[in-house]
Amino acid sequence: MGDDGSWNLMSRCCGKCWHSLEYPCRNYIRCRTEGPLCHDDQRCRTLRSERVRYIKEGPNGYRIKVPLASCSIAAGAKEVLDAVKEVVESLGIPSDAVKTVGCTGLCYLDPWLELKAPGMPAALYGNVKPAEVEGILKKYFIENDVSGAYAISERTGKARGEGDVPTLSELDVWRLQVRYVSRNCGVVNPESIEDYIAYGGYRGLDRALRMSPEEVIEEVKKSGLRGRGGAGFPTWLKWRICRNQPSKEKYVIVNADEGDPGAFMNRLLAESDPHRVLEGLIIAGYAVGATKGFIFVRAEKPLMAERLQKAVEEARKHGILGKNILGRGFDFDVEVILSAGAFVCGEETALIAAIEGRATPRQRPPYPAVVGLWGKPTVINNVETLAHVATLMAEGWESFAAYGTERSKGTKMFCVTGAVKRTGAYEVPIGTTLRTLVEKIAGGVKEGRKLKAVQIGGPSGGCVPAHLLDTPIDYESLRDAGAIMGSGGIVVMDDTACMVDVARYFTSFIVAESCGKCFPCRIGTKILYDTLTKITEGKGTLEDLEILESVGRVVRDASLCALGGTAPNPVLSTLRHFRDEYLAHIIDKKCPAGVCTKLLKYRINPDKCVGCGTCAKHCPAGAISKDEKSGKYVIDQEKCVKCGTCVTICPVNAVVKEV
Amino acid sequence: MVRVIVNGKEVHVPEGETILTALKKAGDAVPTLCFFGHMYREASCRMCLVELSNGKLVPACAYPVSDGLEVRTDTPRVREARRTVVEFILSIHRIRCWSCPRKGGNCELLKLATAYWVEGIPVCSSCPLYGRDCLVVKGEPCLGPITLAGCSDPCPSNGSPCIGCRGPVTRKDVLEAAAQFYVSNGVELRDVLEVASMFWEGLPNYDSLKASLEEAFKKALGGGED
Numbered sequence: 001m002g003d004d005g006s007w008n009l010m011s012r013c014c015g016k017c018w019h020s021l022e023y024p025c026r027n028y029i030r031c032r033t034e035g036p037l038c039h040d041d042q043r044c045r046t047l048r049s050e051r052v053r054y055i056k057e058g059p060n061g062y063r064i065k066v067p068l069a070s071c072s073i074a075a076g077a078k079e080v081l082d083a084v085k086e087v088v089e090s091l092g093i094p095s096d097a098v099k100t101v102g103c104t105g106l107c108y109l110d111p112w113l114e115l116k117a118p119g120m121p122a123a124l125y126g127n128v129k130p131a132e133v134e135g136i137l138k139k140y141f142i143e144n145d146v147s148g149a150y151a152i153s154e155r156t157g158k159a160r161g162e163g164d165v166p167t168l169s170e171l172d173v174w175r176l177q178v179r180y181v182s183r184n185c186g187v188v189n190p191e192s193i194e195d196y197i198a199y200g201g202y203r204g205l206d207r208a209l210r211m212s213p214e215e216v217i218e219e220v221k222k223s224g225l226r227g228r229g230g231a232g233f234p235t236w237l238k239w240r241i242c243r244n245q246p247s248k249e250k251y252v253i254v255n256a257d258e259g260d261p262g263a264f265m266n267r268l269l270a271e272s273d274p275h276r277v278l279e280g281l282i283i284a285g286y287a288v289g290a291t292k293g294f295i296f297v298r299a300e301k302p303l304m305a306e307r308l309q310k311a312v313e314e315a316r317k318h319g320i321l322g323k324n325i326l327g328r329g330f331d332f333d334v335e336v337i338l339s340a341g342a343f344v345c346g347e348e349t350a351l352i353a354a355i356e357g358r359a360t361p362r363q364r365p366p367y368p369a370v371v372g373l374w375g376k377p378t379v380i381n382n383v384e385t386l387a388h389v390a391t392l393m394a395e396g397w398e399s400f401a402a403y404g405t406e407r408s409k410g411t412k413m414f415c416v417t418g419a420v421k422r423t424g425a426y427e428v429p430i431g432t433t434l435r436t437l438v439e440k441i442a443g444g445v446k447e448g449r450k451l452k453a454v455q456i457g458g459p460s461g462g463c464v465p466a467h468l469l470d471t472p473i474d475y476e477s478l479r480d481a482g483a484i485m486g487s488g489g490i491v492v493m494d495d496t497a498c499m500v501d502v503a504r505y506f507t508s509f510i511v512a513e514s515c516g517k518c519f520p521c522r523i524g525t526k527i528l529y530d531t532l533t534k535i536t537e538g539k540g541t542l543e544d545l546e547i548l549e550s551v552g553r554v555v556r557d558a559s560l561c562a563l564g565g566t567a568p569n570p571v572l573s574t575l576r577h578f579r580d581e582y583l584a585h586i587i588d589k590k591c592p593a594g595v596c597t598k599l600l601k602y603r604i605n606p607d608k609c610v611g612c613g614t615c616a617k618h619c620p621a622g623a624i625s626k627d628e629k630s631g632k633y634v635i636d637q638e639k640c641v642k643c644g645t646c647v648t649i650c651p652v653n654a655v656v657k658e659v
Numbered sequence: 660m661v662r663v664i665v666n667g668k669e670v671h672v673p674e675g676e677t678i679l680t681a682l683k684k685a686g687d688a689v690p691t692l693c694f695f696g697h698m699y700r701e702a703s704c705r706m707c708l709v710e711l712s713n714g715k716l717v718p719a720c721a722y723p724v725s726d727g728l729e730v731r732t733d734t735p736r737v738r739e740a741r742r743t744v745v746e747f748i749l750s751i752h753r754i755r756c757w758s759c760p761r762k763g764g765n766c767e768l769l770k771l772a773t774a775y776w777v778e779g780i781p782v783c784s785s786c787p788l789y790g791r792d793c794l795v796v797k798g799e800p801c802l803g804p805i806t807l808a809g810c811s812d813p814c815p816s817n818g819s820p821c822i823g824c825r826g827p828v829t830r831k832d833v834l835e836a837a838a839q840f841y842v843s844n845g846v847e848l849r850d851v852l853e854v855a856s857m858f859w860e861g862l863p864n865y866d867s868l869k870a871s872l873e874e875a876f877k878k879a880l881g882g883g884e885d
Binding site: 518 | 701702703704705708716717718721722723736739740743744747748750751
């Protein structure tokens with residue numbers, strides 16, 4: 001029986017079903033959707049198939065989907081959900097048609113609504129405000145008019161206004177994506193195991209448990225899956241090394257400590273489809289022979305932690321975790337661990353140390369797969385890697401290897417943020433060019449602006465200039481361009497970004513996040529930061545560029561862990577691709593993008609100034625005074641703190657910012 | 660036993676040992692700062708970096724040996740890394756050599772700084788005169804606190820003040836600390852400059868050095884004891 005006492009997919013169909021936690025049925029997962037398998041009863045079969053249809057299509061074909069993930073909640077999805085709940089019954093729609101789902105990754109549409117009525121195309125509405133909800137629902141459900149929608153699912157010829165609305169698959173943002181691992185994002189209710197199973201969930205686990213662990217590793221090897229955390233280490237090899245260790249106790253850990261600024265695909269995946277991550281973890285545990293799994297989550301992402309925790313509890317309740325999983329004699333349990341959110345904890349040895357009680361990395365080798373948590377062999381995989389494992393185990397390695405390039409197979413999720421029209425998390429096959437991702441899928445930069453660079457891989461990554469946008473996204477090509485795949489955060493910058501300032505920003509992040517254990521990272525990054533600050537303040541010399549390069553090189557080579565090893569990447573890559581901007585700051589003492597405030601100059605245009613004195617009143621530094629002769633106001637450059645207040649406050653726009 | 664090739668020489672060390680053991684066996688020592696046998700081996704100082712044949716720099720004190728491992732201890736990259744690490748350490752080091760208990764030939768940092776041509780440590784660091792024997796404490800304008808070390812101090816050892824023949828320390832914080840030391844012992848700027856002008860007047864940066872010293876003395880006189 002379900003939580004509320006009603007029948008659901010996880011319940012028994014009739015007294016003949018003998019599955020219990022003590023004596024689990026081996027066909028439990030398949031039986032939930034295709035069952036019953038152990039006996040033949042038309043009534044039971046109908047019960048199950050009707051329930052699957054109810055989950056997938058909603059009551060009588062009515063469905064209102066509202067996304068509830070951290071991002072959409074921040075954009076106001078909860079208010080939208082309340083508004084929907086308020087009006088839904090007055091429109092004659094069953095109230096259980098309202099379904100909360102995860103996030104599709106189309107962040108620029110948040111909060112969105114997806115409506116479906118029998119016979120009508122499903123329609124997607126973007127940027128919905130609570131006040132508009134009633135109007136939208138009425139128009140769709142009563143008038144059968146979809147004209148206000150952002151996109152529809154298909155052309156049925158039955159709804160009004162269909163011709164003017166594109167179908168989702170016609171839009172670049174959807175057409176060019178391959179939704180492999182994110183297939184359930186925005187589709188299933190992340191807080192319901194029943195939903196996940198109705199959409200084919202835990203089939204990968206079911207299949208894996210029918211194989212030997214060696215066969216599972218072989219399957220992953222054939223797929224060509226490489227770690228999605230950034231370094232791209234072959235997943236099967238890590239598993240094999242760990243499996244071959246003689247230790248009786250082994251552990252598997254999900255690294256859900258996503259901390260790069262601008263990267264949120266792990267959060268999105270775990271919030272929208274937590275069971276997929278859990279399923280991957282159990283498969284990994286089975287393949288390496290582990291007894292226990294850990295999910296290491298950032299405490300700053302509470303919803304993600306909460307949903308993963310809920311997924312673990314539900315799985316445990318239904319015998320998918322615990323003793324003798326699915327009657328295959330495999331014991332495995334999972335614990336969710338909250339981290340306090342140090343960036344360095346994403347590094348695997350620091351992550352292990354954090355679980356043990358103090359978070360500093362240690363020298364590798366020995367690698368965690370040999371000596372890991374509490375000295376036992378440990379496999380640490382990224383959220384996305386394990387979600388891929390679950391998907392490819394369910395569908396077979398061919399489905400995964402069909403995408404990607406010769407050396408890197410499959411798909412990868414990327415978060416495109418910054419100066420683009422459509423920010424969001426998109427899944428594309430590896431080998432797609434940056435241009436496709438940034439200009440086609442994310443819609444490129446805003447009108448009138450020019451794309452300058454994309455920062456890929458967060459603070460550990462590098463800047464790829466606009467002329468290298470045709471670089472295919474794979475581990476090797478990006479490394480050659482001076483960036484790294486990283487976890488997949490892409491920050492797009494247009495011509496209003498100053499590359500020196502960008503490098504300074506990312507370095508400041510590293511300075512704050514360095515754990516302080518080894519000298520090159522602790523002191524070297526601070527020197528890099530101080531030197532960059534000096535340059536942005538116009539006090540730099542040509543010698544400083546040499547300092548940046550040599551210090552950057554040593555920090556990269558000599559640091560203990562990957563945080564320090566990749567810390568100078570933003571500096572080194574901007575120095576390589578945007579040296580002219582550094583030179584402009586140093587020689588001309590100018591910031592071409594007009595970002596570095598210390599190098600700016602504010603001036604009042606005497607032809608426009610009407611002498612009202614508003615600027616002088618608001619100037620925090622008292623730098624503006626009246627020129628008695630002309631009656632106009634002037635700025636004392638010595639006193640000016642370059643705050644920009646005068647520019648915003650001048651009623652006649654007489655204050656000009658000089659670059 | 661596994662075979663390790665250290666700078667072309669073959670040595671055999673037991674499995675599970677670190678590169679450092681192999682280096683000791685081969686007689687090619689590398690500097691270490693944070694390594695204390697079984698007490699502390701966290702590889703955090705990065706002084707013992709060596710280069711592997713795959714181009715990686717790894718700390719000898721923590722990297723386990725494997726059969727056929729090729730190690731080079733003195734490549735340009737290794738030297739650059741070590742020198743920069745010494746510079747890093749020095750950059751955050753609060754230099755008060757005249758009152759340091761490790762002076763008189765026990766300063767590890769001085770040894771490394773001399774070996775890797777890093778400047779900034781004053782003569783006091785190796786001076787054997789402690790406490791009341793110190794010439795500055797006696798009120799003499801000894802240039803020890805502001806002269807680059809590396810001469811093994813023949814002058815102060817023989818009781819005559821340092822005359823700065825190795826050139827000045829230019830780091831501002833060292834000059835400021837030294838000025839305070841002078842002031843607290845009653846040594847005047849005029850006397851210091853008189854000795855300093857002998858060797859340093861011809862230096863291109865003498866004027867800026869003089870200005871820095873003047874400023875440091877002014878600050879020390881105004882601010883009092885540190």
